[in-house]
Amino acid sequence: MIGADSKAVPRRATLLLAGYGLVLLFLFLRVGHLQIARHDFLSTLSDQNRLRPAVEQPVRGRIYDRHELLIVDNRSSWTVTVSPQDYRDDDTVITNLAAILGIPVTRIEDRLSQRRGHLYTPVPIARDVPFDVVARLSERRPELPGVTIQMEPRRRYPYGMTAAHILGYLREINDDELASSQGEGYIFGDLVGKEGLERSREKELKGSKGVRYLEVDARGRTIGPAADRSVQPAIQGSDLITTLDIELQQTAEAAFHDTSRGAVVAMDPRDGALLVLASVPSFDPRDFSGVLDAAMWDSLNSNERKPLINRAVAGLYPPASAFKVVTTLAGFDQEVIDLTTTFDPCVPGGWPLGNRTFHCWNETHGRTTIVEAIEQSCDVFFYQVGVEVGLRPLHRMARAFGLGEVTGLDIAGEVAGSFPDAAYYDRTIGPGQWVEKGQVINLAIGQGEILVTPLQMARLTAAVANNGFLVTPYLAEATRRREDGETMLIEQTPPRHMSALDPEILAVVREGMVRVVHGENGTAKNVAWRVPGLQVAGKTGTGQNPHGDNHAWFTCFAPADDPQIVVTVLVENGGGGSAVAAPMRASTAETGRGKSTGAGRGDTARFRSRPLPVHAGAGGSRDRLRLLRHG
């Protein structure tokens, strides 16, 4: 080595050291990157390693009617869950569990394979398990690692099937909902509100989950509660106070006889609060709880009476003569008629137009004024009003009353219905192929291509009753926190004033409607009921039904001089007006009851005037009512 360059050694040493140093520096920078830049992410991973959240399900809020009657309550139930990380593909566990629960093994396997999310979140296998099964499971616990039995609150319906459509039900969250509700704390297996108020008020009702963290080691053994994590208790969901009168609802539903179908809407015309929103037949919300089996679903869906359809908001019917109110107002608006206007008389043989003849249901009305025409529902009179008014103004008036659009009810499932315009006929018949007069003559008496829901008719009636305010019907009145009982009114859409309507003309229409019920020739004279001292204004309708017996309508409000309630009844295939008599009588008798108890000026007003902690909002709402009354 003597021959080697003596300076070469230190140079090589420096280079070698520089190489070592560079590598060490690089390692240090990598550590820095992991510990500073990626610290948060990796800390989260570290916590996910060691922390197992044990979720405590909150108790869902209860639902009350306007008189504080409990309509949806909770009870406790047993839910059997399997923790995927604990059973570890041990077939005997699944087999044993399936045998005890009395369900097929594949069902459990399906549930476990459907699981989304964390490996450590227990998957609910069977809900509302009877006590004897729970007892057997408990005995055989040692053979069933990973199987746990948890308490879970469950819905109870003191009124059974009453109001099932509007209350809705709870079902397990599905994949789409899971995907669209990220960040709201839902996990696979959670129950969420589907349909009705359970769905629309999910946020308030659900409460928030509690969580406590357990520390586990690498083998998944629980060490104990994590000392560095605080326990978050579950917060109960808020109670929901609705505008419903559950007993009235019950009466309305019961008034239909077994085989009939239909809907009843009872509304406060001053603000749109719904006392009754009944659809018959109904279904049992308990059938939907948790996992609905396919057979049940099929039987409900294929049932020819279609119990799942909420007829009050999703059933479409021609309004028939009940629509004549709109024709009347369009006539006044277009100055086609006034109080004394008369047309060609209603005589046997009908009324000729072009080469066709149009008939009245009763061809002996003769010459009538508008008030008499309403009282007797004279088709011939309204044919002529319709022809004079024309399609466009009639369409405009119908739209002003909210026909052809959803009412904005605070539960989902409404349909818009339709009212045809020129473009519609161009599309369906062809441009130039149809005659305006020929179409409008049908529309004027509420037949033809008009389709409305019972709720739309109730809203229309309310607008007549309240002097021209189009209300937005609603069911959810207020929420009440469970911790401190604080009640918060739910903001409602204010009524829309139809300024084009002359109050005096509305008064004329109301007079006609009073005579429908109380007049000598009123079409509802015989179907109506008599509550002493109560004056009712209404309108009948018989909707032509190409598929069977006609649909029977009756829509009314009372008291006629100070309307506090609107009641709309539809009976499918009810034929003549007499079919509506029973539900009608029941509903309005209840109204009378409210009055006779001297409880005050209508139920909504009574609720609103109760001392509520947050009354600033209610004050506004009272102003709204006053406005309505004087409007």
Added chain:
Amino acid sequence: MLGLVAVGIVFVYSATVENAQVVAPLHTRQAIWALAGLVAIVVATRLPQQFFYGAAYIFFAIVMLALLALLVVGGGEGGRWFVFSSGVRIQPSEPAKLVLVLAVARYLSGRLVDFRRARDYLIPLGLAFIPFALVMRQPDLGTAMIFPVIIVPMLYWKGLPLWVIFLLCTPILSVVTAFNPLIWGAAMIIIGLVVWRKRVKPSLAMLVIILNIGLGVLTPVIWDNLHEYQRNRISTFGAGYQIIQSTVAVGSGGLTGKGYLQGTQTKLNFLPDQHTDFIFSVIAEETGLLGVLIVLLLFAGLLHRTLKAAIEVRNPFAGLIIAGASGVFFAHIMINIGMSLGLLPITGLPLPFISYGGSHLLSMMGLAGIILSLRMRWMEY
């Protein structure tokens, strides 16, 4: 130098105490090994330079025989250890690192070495190949790989030009790139360029090129014939459970760490092999970036002092040993920490002075003792 080794011992101790939570008796055992290591240092410092020179080949032969014997009689747990009835386990692949340094140092200093003759650097490579092959057969690929690596700084120290070192490393390059024809092709072109520019003797050039092309073709074939677990060990690099848990442990440590004995990855056993292979991750999790900085500075200091000693000693044999020792330290540090940080595949190499393991600690401290001894006699020639 002594101070540095002392700090190293403190680290051994503290690191194993951290593991006291998991494997209670291990830290005391490690302390006993550390004491033995201290004795080894003292003994080494008493020994004259000529002793190491004289004993270099003998030691090498003894350890190689031990490795061979291990293959024949078979050892415990994957054949890496001699297990004695007392429960003490000896891993001969650890002192093999030490004796390889001694043997190569003796060869390179023993006569006039001229790197223009290929034989003069191929023989050290051959020496390295013996333990490489024996340990490979155990099978312990990670440890085997260290042997060729640690003689590279020695060859460089002796004056082997960098481009030759590059050519020597090309087989590794070929193996690593063999799975991607494009990258492998590019590597071959670079190798060809170097061969052409440096006017390598035709015979040698042919050898390099044939070797590389052969490896490039053979590697995928060998890969298919590897044991399943060996393949897994290599291929799970970057995504395997161990790497992930190690990275999580390091990253969750943050700037100041979770605190001594507070590391959740460590305490709850998410981190595998925490007292041996992944001891660095434990330090990073519990003491954070600051602790890592201290450890890395200590290693930097160790390497600096070692290389300084290598310059100061006048005897070329001593210089080669010390340079070789720095290579041993460095290769372990780089590969172990690189593995803990998810940068390198899991090879099971310990972190010098810190990882639990008696054979390793004793060998490393013995190496440190030899450095001290040579350094004390720096005047001798």
